[in-house]
Amino acid sequence: MDKISRPEQYFLDKIRQGDQQAWSDFVGRYRGRLLRFARAKLPQSADAEDVVQEAFIGFVSSLERFRGDCDLETYLFSLIRRKIIDSYRRKESRRVCLIQDAYDSSVDDRSSDAFEQVKSPAQTASWYARADEQYDLQKTVLADAIGDLVDGFKRALRFRDLQIIELLFYCQIPNKRVAQTMSIDEKTVALVKHRGLKQIRQTVERQKVSLGPSSEDFEHLLTDIWEYRRFSCPKRSTIGGYLLKTLEEPWQRYVDFHLNVLGCRFCRANLEDLEHETTDQTQQLHARIMESTVGFLHRPL
Numbered sequence: 658m659d660k661i662s663r664p665e666q667y668f669l670d671k672i673r674q675g676d677q678q679a680w681s682d683f684v685g686r687y688r689g690r691l692l693r694f695a696r697a698k699l700p701q702s703a704d705a706e707d708v709v710q711e712a713f714i715g716f717v718s719s720l721e722r723f724r725g726d727c728d729l730e731t732y733l734f735s736l737i738r739r740k741i742i743d744s745y746r747r748k749e750s751r752r753v754c755l756i757q758d759a760y761d762s763s764v765d766d767r768s769s770d771a772f773e774q775v776k777s778p779a780q781t782a783s784w785y786a787r788a789d790e791q792y793d794l795q796k797t798v799l800a801d802a803i804g805d806l807v808d809g810f811k812r813a814l815r816f817r818d819l820q821i822i823e824l825l826f827y828c829q830i831p832n833k834r835v836a837q838t839m840s841i842d843e844k845t846v847a848l849v850k851h852r853g854l855k856q857i858r859q860t861v862e863r864q865k866v867s868l869g870p871s872s873e874d875f876e877h878l879l880t881d882i883w884e885y886r887r888f889s890c891p892k893r894s895t896i897g898g899y900l901l902k903t904l905e906e907p908w909q910r911y912v913d914f915h916l917n918v919l920g921c922r923f924c925r926a927n928l929e930d931l932e933h934e935t936t937d938q939t940q941q942l943h944a945r946i947m948e949s950t951v952g953f954l955h956r957p958l
Contacts, residue, residue, distance in 0.1 A: 661725035668729070673720055675954040677947075684713060684946050687730065689933075690893075691737050692942065694926035698741050706942050712737040713946045717953040726797070727886055730893070734923050735885055753884055754828045755920025756838070795866055800882050802860035806853055807888040816911040821849045823889050823919060826879045838918065887923060891915060896927050 661669070671679035691712060695705035715736045716723075723732060738753075752758060810819035817839070824835040825846075832850065836843040857879070883889075891899070891912050898904045899912040915921055916928060 661728055665729050666725065669720070669723075669725075672717070672954065677951060677954060680717070680951065680954055681943075681947055684943055684950075687733055688713075688943055688946065690730075690926045690930040691733060693929040694734065694922055695737060695741065697922055697926065706945070708737055708740040709942065710946050710949055711740045713950050714953070715740070717950045731885070731887055734887070753922055755922065755925075756824070756830065756918065757828055758920075796882065798861050798864045798866045799857070799878065800886055802857045803879065803882060804886070804888055805860060806856055814907045816907055816914075818849050818853075819889060819911070820914055820918075821846055822853050823915070825850055826876065827883045827889065827921075828919060829880045887921075889915065890921060890924050893927050893931070896924060897931055900928065900931055 668679060668683055672683060688709060691709045692705060695708050696702060699705045699708065712733060716733060727735075806822070807819065810816070810822070821835055821839060824830050824838060825832070830838070832843050832846045836846045839846070854875075895904065895908070895912060896916075899909060899916070902909065904912065916924055
């Protein structure tokens with residue numbers, strides 16, 4: 658799991674000190690990929706630009722609450738997803754992968770956006786919505802366990818198993834559909850799922866943390882945290898290597914799966930941003946963002 662790096666922390670420190678150039682550089686660094694993600698979700702270009710602007714306003718106005726438990730790109734994507742949900746309230750708008758568009762899910766119409774749930778204390782029936790110390794501990798331990806599982810798959814180049822786990826918990830697609838997508842039998846899917854869940858639970862249990870009673874709630878929780886932390890999403894530099902075809906073959910195939918089979922909208926937004934140079938339109942958006950956010954830099958954070 659990627660937490661905030663030293664260069665990002667330096668960026669944040671400068672922004673918190675009211676450094677306008679640092680803020681402008683930050684906006685320029687991320688605005689393109691956020692805009693392409695928003696355009697893939699919203700039919701009107703103006704709406705997409707609006708939610709990008711709102712996401713940056715939300716970022717700079719809430720820095721005192723950002724604890725650095727994920728990297729800045731992940732945090733920004735969580736903010737823009739929340740803005741899109743607010744402006745375009747329907748189930749499809751909350752889907753994070755294109756493969757979900759082709760699957761007529763029977764899952765209930767609850768939000769799977771972890772950031773939104775944290776900010777919505779009304780969901781008191783679920784421990785995931787309780788923003789107290791126990792909740793923070795549970796979330797942190799479970800996120801570390803998922804991160805260990807994913808990192809282990811990557812180190813061992815066990816990309817088939819990682820793809821199965823992604824389809825199950827990142828996309829929340831049932832075993833039968835996963836088997837069809839991967840062209841394998843359903844028993845293999847069930848076995849990989851069982852082993853993955855067992856490893857996660859064992860890791861959590863070693864920390865002596867309880868995760869709740871039901872298997873269904875536990876799996877929903879995995880999806881919520883996965884969507885927020887995006888454990889398996891390739892780094893931007895890896896996507897760049899995929900674009901240039903400089904990755905080793907197992908990685909090239911895996912990134913292709915992640916982009917084109919899962920259709921991860923976050924990573925596709927990064928890919929499109931890498932494929933196209935900054936345009937005059939995004940420069941204009943940059944100016945809009947600066948105008949609407951620069952005032953926050955002078956406020957005590």
